[in-house]
Amino acid sequence: MVAIQLTVDLKPDLPREAERIKKCKGRVFALEDEPEVPRVWLPYDDAPGLAMARAFGDFCLKEYGVISIPEFTHRLLTDKDQFIVLASDGIWDVLSNEEVVEIVSSAPNRSSAARVIVESAAREWKHKYPTSKMDDCAVLCLFLDGKINSEESDCDEQCYSSATIQNNNDLSNPVELDEGQKSEPSLRRNYTVRSSEEIEKCVGGESVDVEDGTSTAEDQNWLALEGVTRVNSLVQLPRFSEEKPNS
Template sequence: MGICCSKGEEDQELEDEEGGFPWKHDAFFHRQLWRAGISMHTKQGWKGANQDAMTTCQDFAGHKGQIFCGVFDGHGPLGREVARHVCDALPTKLSSSLTLKTEEDPSSNTALDPSNKPDHTSLSDASDEKQLLSTWKNIFVKTFEEVDEELRQHSGIDCICSGTTAVTVVRQGDHLIIANLGDSRAVLCTWDSKDRPFAVQLTTDLKPDLPSEAERILSCKGRVFAMDDEPNVQRLWLPDQDAPGLAMTRAFGDFCLKSHGLICTPEVYYRKLSEKDEFLVLASDGIWDVLSNKEVMKIVSSATDQSKAAKQVVERAVRAWRRKFPTSMVDDCAVVCLFLKPAPSEESRSTGAVHGDAKAKPQAPESFTDSFRKALGDGGGGGGEAADEGTAAPWKALEGVARVNSVVRLPRMGAVLTWRRRSASLEQDDED
């Protein structure tokens, strides 16, 4: 279904020996990514296993040239497993939903893919864009809810106090549809009327300090307040316990809070691309906590090798963490750069061929898996880079709380059992 990564027996051996991502050693994989105009990179922080995940799929949902990208930031004791599960399940289920909708209502394909409209139809009309956004929003919201429900029933992952954010994008010709859940972010680099580059933040960080989000939480008897040692970070808490202290208001999982204001409904955004738009950056909050939108834009736009732009953003963020928060642990970082007008690859330049030139020799098709989870392996494996991060360590508590997505105090066992009984009772009522 897409360009992600492949893993054979040799890759698995490499992963086991070095505790890292096998795809980092796969030059062919990176060439394939760059042919799609994509640069991606992740780095494990100092908190334990890398809980960030990312994926990208080319020719998404069977539409030629359609691209799906996503970044997922897990949190809590099993955040790594939650992020990987959603990273796999979401694009697969979204693709199935798109295919099913088209089969049930062939006329809906026009709304999903405006490029199929007659040439005389103007896609810049507000009504067309509104219809496109409405159609995609319904699909995204339904798919996110289905994935969350599937996660709730997953017997192998305890998601009571673990979850993941998600920021995803579908590029369909000159249309971008972005769905955001939590505090990861999508930022677009474009040019103003004076031909100066500037950053446009396409999503809103959905945190407890947003008045609308806080109002919903309080109406559901959840609590919002900051801890004494981090007065600038508002958190979401249970009504009667100082737990789990979530730093976002929307996420997959975290079912102990789903009755107290936390939701899995994404905010969906639309943008019609123009010739002035250069690239899109999706990244987890490990990037945005220390780098501004403008700084990230400058790093990517100044990269001499754009295929390594995501890695340069991550490396700059790690240095910024050490400088700005010397007493805090560096957070996990994940970045996906989607170049809207990709430059020729090194291979193409060396042969004098232009990227996408019809005269270039076609490459033999290769098979790819659908997410980075398969590249990392289902076992212990590695959550970080092979060269400089070592093997993945289990999730662990911080000594003191600073710049983390959820505090380490979990609900008392009695409360957990009460939550499970309440969930079982609700399921029984639904069945009745």
């Protein structure tokens, strides 16, 4: 397995990013208690300390070099490409490309690959930065050969796996059970893609009219289908044309 990095984290200390920020009178430096995290600061105020050079929002820094223009790259996939790992900087700040590839390759099954990466990152955060707050960790593993785990259920069958954990508070707060017992915190898989057949299986087999977003059952509680109704209501908003009405 050879890890191929497809993107570059646009951190403020990246030479071209730092040059743009400094030209716009912004400042780039790291705090003494976290020298490993360079941040963007206003010219005459030690705020807000943004740890990235490009972002949506953060309007106070838009005049000082923080932009929201993305970078685009292309890669032609071949038979040698086996999977793609998309993750937030909470993963890449503590795990190398090679370590992530090794974790995915050695995962017991594909559905648990993302979970194992996040758990490994959480351990590394505690080890490398014991005094820092753990950054948000989100991972999605996309397998390119189209194969799925045969032992998974219908609702679990995907060609990808994903897992998310927000910060170290999630690890320090155990879940309280009904019996008063405390269990270890666990990560949830994020099921973002569903076909119409999978939706019917996962919400009890009820059919849904996609055009008007309603269910054939009168006692439908909407659940995940509520978003369909909202989207369709937006689609059905009246459209105004520039044509003048007939007099």
